[in-house]
Amino acid sequence: MCKIKRLINLVIPVGTCNLGCAYCYISQKNSWGRGKFPKLPYGIATAAKALSVKRMGGACYINICGEGETLLPDYITDFIKLLLEDGHYLFIITNGTMTDRIEQILTFPRALLKRLGFKFSYHYLELKRLGLIEQFFDNAKRLRVAGASVVLEIGNSDEYVKYVDDIKKNSIENMGALPHILELRDNSVAHQPRLTTLPLDEYMEIWRSFDSPMFQLLTECRDIKRREFCYAGDWAINILALTGEITQCFIGWDIIGNIYDDVDMPLCFAAIGSNCRAPYC
Numbered sequence: 001m002c003k004i005k006r007l008i009n010l011v012i013p014v015g016t017c018n019l020g021c022a023y024c025y026i027s028q029k030n031s032w033g034r035g036k037f038p039k040l041p042y043g044i045a046t047a048a049k050a051l052s053v054k055r056m057g058g059a060c061y062i063n064i065c066g067e068g069e070t071l072l073p074d075y076i077t078d079f080i081k082l083l084l085e086d087g088h089y090l091f092i093i094t095n096g097t098m099t100d101r102i103e104q105i106l107t108f109p110r111a112l113l114k115r116l117g118f119k120f121s122y123h124y125l126e127l128k129r130l131g132l133i134e135q136f137f138d139n140a141k142r143l144r145v146a147g148a149s150v151v152l153e154i155g156n157s158d159e160y161v162k163y164v165d166d167i168k169k170n171s172i173e174n175m176g177a178l179p180h181i182l183e184l185r186d187n188s189v190a191h192q193p194r195l196t197t198l199p200l201d202e203y204m205e206i207w208r209s210f211d212s213p214m215f216q217l218l219t220e221c222r223d224i225k226r227r228e229f230c231y232a233g234d235w236a237i238n239i240l241a242l243t244g245e246i247t248q249c250f251i252g253w254d255i256i257g258n259i260y261d262d263v264d265m266p267l268c269f270a271a272i273g274s275n276c277r278a279p280y281c
Contacts, residue, residue, distance in 0.1 A: 004089065005058030007236040008051070009250045012076065013038050014068035037073055040241055042260060044075050047241060048082035050259040055267060059087045071098035077105055084112040091149075096120040096136040097127070102143065110147045117149035122179050124160055124167050137174040152179035153214070156207045158196050164206060181207050181215035191279055226281045227274060234271040248272050 014037045040047045053059050062083060064070060071077075071094050083090055096102075096118075105116070120140050127133045140150045152171055154160070160167065171178050185192040196203050207215055233248030233256055240247075244260035247253055249272065256270045 014066035113147035
């Protein structure tokens, strides 16, 4: 069994999406427009070297997400392959509709695909509106057959409530399991209130019916101030690929380094410790 050295949340600059979900700030912001997202500042070879297994002290679990649809950039599949070839384990967050990129990934050797996973964001209403539900599930099934891991996730938007039965039926029929539930919150406010107008008891009854361990964890940890020693900043880090900045936690907090500063030198890591400023985690 491989020992994972660190967890890395790697944020890719995208700034746009090919869907327009009502609850997503990216579709409203549309920072750059499709096809105009920035490249990585020093190219993918330098970025991969900056994140190398050797430099990180061992193989890492790297969660790759975009400010928008992660698989839109034209360099992304080559970058994913470089990280896999170096020995890392990757999980990609995607809306599952970028078939051309997925077909490129399907050409990877099976040995690489076995260390690659996908979080397919099930944006039910947008997929239905655009006639992409069948394509979404087809892409998920093709990746799974090829050796990659696939998990479904759905943000618990109020607009999905009347479609819960259809969402469950499609998920079971195509993937043999229900999606995990991701609690939608307002991240612009420190306390991150839930994005719902439903009474709490009704809200909990609806989304608990999916039996999602992720939703259970999110709700059990909510509003509980953590005072234990936190290893984020050492065992887990957040990296912005556009600037190279390393922060201790995906919430932000202190910048503790930059991956692009002398990629041949070791990085310094600093755990948050017992001084987390978040109201809960």
